[in-house]
Amino acid sequence: MNADGRSLVHADNVYAHFDGASTIFGSRPAVRAVDGVSLSLPYGGTLGLVGESGSGKTTLARCLLGLTEATSGAITVGGIDVRAARRQDRKTLRREAQMIFQDAHASLSPRLTVRALLTEPYRIHRVPRSEQRSAEELLEMVELPGEHAEKYPHELSGGQARRVNIARALALRPRLLIADEPTAGLDVSAAASVLTLLRGLAADTGLAYLIVTHNLDTVGYAAEHLAVMYLGVIVEQGPVHDVLHRPAHPYTRALVRSLPEANPARRTSAAPLSGEVPSPRNPPPGCRFHTRCPQAVDRCRTETPALDQVTKDRLAACHWAADNLRSHSG
Numbered sequence: 001m002n003a004d005g006r007s008l009v010h011a012d013n014v015y016a017h018f019d020g021a022s023t024i025f026g027s028r029p030a031v032r033a034v035d036g037v038s039l040s041l042p043y044g045g046t047l048g049l050v051g052e053s054g055s056g057k058t059t060l061a062r063c064l065l066g067l068t069e070a071t072s073g074a075i076t077v078g079g080i081d082v083r084a085a086r087r088q089d090r091k092t093l094r095r096e097a098q099m100i101f102q103d104a105h106a107s108l109s110p111r112l113t114v115r116a117l118l119t120e121p122y123r124i125h126r127v128p129r130s131e132q133r134s135a136e137e138l139l140e141m142v143e144l145p146g147e148h149a150e151k152y153p154h155e156l157s158g159g160q161a162r163r164v165n166i167a168r169a170l171a172l173r174p175r176l177l178i179a180d181e182p183t184a185g186l187d188v189s190a191a192a193s194v195l196t197l198l199r200g201l202a203a204d205t206g207l208a209y210l211i212v213t214h215n216l217d218t219v220g221y222a223a224e225h226l227a228v229m230y231l232g233v234i235v236e237q238g239p240v241h242d243v244l245h246r247p248a249h250p251y252t253r254a255l256v257r258s259l260p261e262a263n264p265a266r267r268t269s270a271a272p273l274s275g276e277v278p279s280p281r282n283p284p285p286g287c288r289f290h291t292r293c294p295q296a297v298d299r300c301r302t303e304t305p306a307l308d309q310v311t312k313d314r315l316a317a318c319h320w321a322a323d324n325l326r327s328h329s330g
Contacts (some may be wrong), residue, residue, distance in 0.1 A: 005039040006042075006043070006079075007039035007041060007042055007043075008042060008043045008044075008045070008077065008078055008175060008176055008208050008220070009040060009064060009075075009076070009077050009078075009176060009208070009210070010039075010040045010041075010074075010075070010076045010242070011034055011037060011038055011039050011040070011060075011063075011064060011073065011074070011075050012038050012073055012074040012075075012301065013037075013038055013072070013073045013074070014034055014036070014037045014060065014063060014070050014072070014073030014074075014075060015032075015034055015035060015036055015070060015071040015072045015073055015138050016033045016034035016056070016059050016060070016069075016071055017031065017033065017034075017035075017226070018030060018031040018033060019032040028281060029044070029281040029282055030281065031058075031280050031281055032280050032281070032283060033056045033059040033232055033280055034056045034059050034063060034232050034234050035056070035061045035132070035231075035232035035233050035283070036073075036225050036232075036233060037056075037060055037073075037229075037232075037233065038132045038225055038234075038307075039234065039237070041176075041208055041210060042208070043175065043206070043208060044202075044206045044207070044208055045208050045209075045224060045225065046202055046208065046209040046211070046223045046224045046225070047209070047210050047211070047223055047224070047225045047226070047227060048210075048211045048213065048219025048220075048222070048223035048225070048226045048227070048240060049061065049210060049211065049212045049213070049216070049229060050213060050214065050215075050216060050226060050227070050228050050229065050255070051153070051214065051228060051229035051230055052060075052214055052230075052277060053214060053277075054231075054277050054280065055229045055230055055231060055232070055277075056229055056231070056233075056280070057212050057229045058102075058180055058212055060229070061099070061178050061180060061210060061212045062078060062099075062211070063075065063082075064094065064097075064178065065077070065082070065083065065097055065178065066082045066083070066085060066090060066093065066100055067099070069083075070083060077093060077096065077097050077176060077239050078082075078092075078093070078096045078097070078175060078176070080092060080093050080096075091125070094125070094172075095125060095172045095173075095174065096174055096175050096176060097117075097174055097175070097176040097177075097178070098169035098170075098172065098174045098176070098178070099169070099176050099177075099178040099180065100162075100165045100166060100169050100177065100178070100179050100180065100182065101180050102180045102181040104158060104161035104162040104164075104165050104185075104186045105153055105154075105156075105186075106160070106304050107159050107165050108156075108161060108164060108165065110152065110153050110154060112152075112153075112291075113137065113149065113150055113151065113152055113159040114128075114148050114149050114150070114151050114152070114153075114156075114164055115135040115149040115150065115166055117153075117164065118135045118138045118139070118149070118150040118164070118167055118168050119132070119135055119171070120168075120172060121168065121171045121172050122171065122172075125172060127172070132171075132244055133171060134319070135149040136149060138167040138170060138171055139163075139164075139167055140169070141167060141170055141201070142163040142164070142167045142170075142175060142197060143163070143167050143197060144160060144164070144167070147232070148160065148164070152199040157190075158185050158186050158190065159186055159190035159193060159194060162182065162186065162190075162194055163194070165199065166194075166198075166201075169329055170201070170205075170258050174207070175206075175207065175208060176205050176207070176208045176209075177208070177209050177210075178208070178209075178210045178212065179198065179209060179210070179211050179212065180192055180212045180215070181212060181213050181215075182195070182198065182211060182218070182222075183195065183213070183215065183218055191218075192221075195218065195221050195222045198211075198222050199221075199222055206277075209223070211223050216244060216256060217259065217260060218269055219240055220240055220241075220244055223240050224239065224240060225237070225238065225239055225240055226238060226239070226240040226243045226244070228243070228252045228255070229247065230251050230288060230289055231277060231278060231280060231283050231288040231289075232280055232283065232288075233288060233307075233317065234307060234315075234317070235249045235251050235252070235289065235307070235316065235317045235318065236248055236249040236251075236252045236314075236315065236316045236317070236318075237307070237314070237315040238311075238313055238314035238315065238316075239313060242313070242314060243314070244256060245328075245329040246325055247287075247324070247328075248310055248314060248316035248318060248321040248322075248324050248325050249297050249316045249317065249318045249321060249324070250289060250293045250294065250318065250320075250324070251273075251289045251292075251293070253265065253324070254292075254329065255273060256274035257273070258273050260290055273292070274292065275291065277292075278291055284301075285302060285304075286300050286301045286302045286303055286304055287300045287301075287303075287304065287305055287317070287318070287319070295320055299319055300319060303319070305317045305318050305319050305321075310322050310325060311325065
């Protein structure tokens, strides 16, 4: 939290349910993609939102910007009430908060040059010329040569297309950047380069980041804080180093154990993650992770654990969170 206690992003008890399609057998239950999530991101902060496919993390990110309509709950970004925002507020929101999407090439019109793509936001938002950066300046910010301005998207590598998306997002000088799987489809070298770029931009510009990913290594390198999401709910939050080295929730422990690197410092006694994620149309009662959890007992199958504070700066939704942390001490 920043010094005056305000958050750039604040979500309180957010739900995003999608009605089930009707069939000859009747209506299916709604998809409970986001099911009561609260989180905050301070000005200039970096938060990683991690979970398996289907956990609801991308839906939550889209709700924060009003790209997907939340069913209920309160969301503010830069003081703007996202769910109640009128046209002018939404226009302001689009300048203050930008999102880069997982498919970098699909986000770029193949008919436009990089120059046109980078300067298009200025025309859309009628930005005075005195406040505009040139395409070359924007490319320099993402460490691409100026001659890339004359290229078309099909001439760019995956890493270059990702950087052009970042440059386009930076054109309007936003205060928030949401990056959905920023290293998807990139080789190890290109992925590391993009993450290094994001870290540098955060330090140089004061941008706040929300990094949405299934990859713990991504947030371990690029974020300060971490929120772990499972089947529509957040099960653990805290400083990224603490969460990765001393996970309190069995799901987090399993994700850490599943990392491909043989890093003993991050290994736990937990079993690797196994089993299928239950359907978000019909999540299990009690703890949603109990169907895959090696620690599950009868209480876990009937009593839903609250996301409670287990240390000064750690939250976890597990009946055994405090015991799990103690097992890592020493």
